[in-house]
Amino acid sequence: MSTRLQKNGDESFIQGVGLGLRTPHYHFIESTRPDVAWFEVLIDNYMQPGGSPLYHLERIARDYALTFHGVGMSLGSADPLNMDYLGILKQRINEFKPAWVSDHLCWSSVAGCHGHELLPLPYTEEAVALVIEKIRQVQDYLGQRILIENVSSYLTYTDSQMPEWEFLNIIACEADCDILLDINNIYVSSVNHNLDAELYLQSVPVDRVREMHLAGYEDAGTHLLDTHSRPVYDPVWDLYRKALRLFGTVPTLIEWDNDIPEFDILVAEADKARSCMRDLKNAVA
């Protein structure tokens, strides 16, 4: 049996700290097989039928456990789900058997037009009902639970009736899905909207958090931007340590999507996250 078949599809292999798989690192990963717990695949980049992207993904999948992370479901859109997109996603799931699949609690399209941005939702009863229904449809179609991720936001809707964490909790519980808690996004939104990030963490249902994300933001002066283009900053590490105390050593991923550095920079970030996990274990012991 190949390593891939042993590893993929088995959630128990997703432990510790993983890295986002990015194109500039293909060659390094394939030629040196670095010690990485798992790779998270930005699955929207592997939707086309062949060529280099799938070639490299197949090679990497032979030796590493994978999770899939998407940006295209548009779960909060007033439009119906895009079944063509989900069909290809399901095909990729069957081919690569990721331990799990995640997407975002947001909308990115309406009336068939796509903005390719993770746009926040108004925290309303209408949005709650719509997203719950969409997640149920996705989970039924894929035959598995998905994880939904909280997004950064730079605006506040007049119609919002509840805090973001309540919105997230109701949806996750009612749709019976899991949560990918992005610690950087919580921090960015808490600064932008003057919210209590710790209260956010304390309000998230512990048993639904399956993964956490860490990334770097940019300070635009008047607000923070979730750019995934920097190392994780100290306030986010602090928040992460608090999250670990609440949720335990949940599998954690380092995300870096713009101005992508050498692979060893990502490894160093992963080492920091692992160190946070070790500190927690030592404190508990």
Next chain:
Amino acid sequence: MQLRKLQTAMLESIFHPSQGEVKPQHYISETAVFSAEQQLDIYRGSIISGISGALDNTYPVCRQLTGGDFFDAMAHEYIVNTPSLHPDLNIYGRTLAEFIDNFEPANELPYLSDIARLEWLLAEVFSAADERLGNLDELAYLSEQDLQKVIFQLPLASRLLQSDFPVEAIWSMHQGADINHDEEINLDQGGVKLIVWRDGLDMKVEILDEHQWSFLVHIQQQHNFSSICESMINDFPGVDMGHELARVIQAGWVSFFRSA
């Protein structure tokens, strides 16, 4: 506000700020720091730059030829007039060449739209479906009569392009890190007929002679070998069709055949 109305108004405001009846202040709360419009502007900036970045990736030579500022301005015009209709951003921009044809500021570069066509085909071929080894070995066992009925197939990862300009030379000059900006290409040298294809993972752009072009266009149109021979012998008296068939097969431009 109903969710659909809010989302429709928001995307409308992002791509067409001066249009739309529902203004951002109707659904976005003003803060101590930002007006509703300023908050939306943050998203407008990230959306336009994100989609524009996808065009940069697909059309790097067009960007080099026009210069970054010109390309950014052209991309902005294209983006606000051409909604993305698919969740996969990698396949946005298919109609940029046609847009350039009608984009007056680009008239000074008459070959630009054909360069865009070439770059789009490269993008399509880059991630086109992989193909299993074809059945061309079996051609040797066909009778002459059966060979005449054969319909050939171009590789899935291949496209044909004809241009009135030397686009292959222009494109080639802008590959790699060492671009020689002093080199000049004579536009009067005439047009080209090309095949854009993938050999394994290697992307290739190759110039076709008249015989090769004619043969491959007939194949693309799903004519059987008998029709191809008849047409090409008519167009190119004395052409050796056995030789021409061997050439396109050896080049890798035919993937398999089926009998009609």
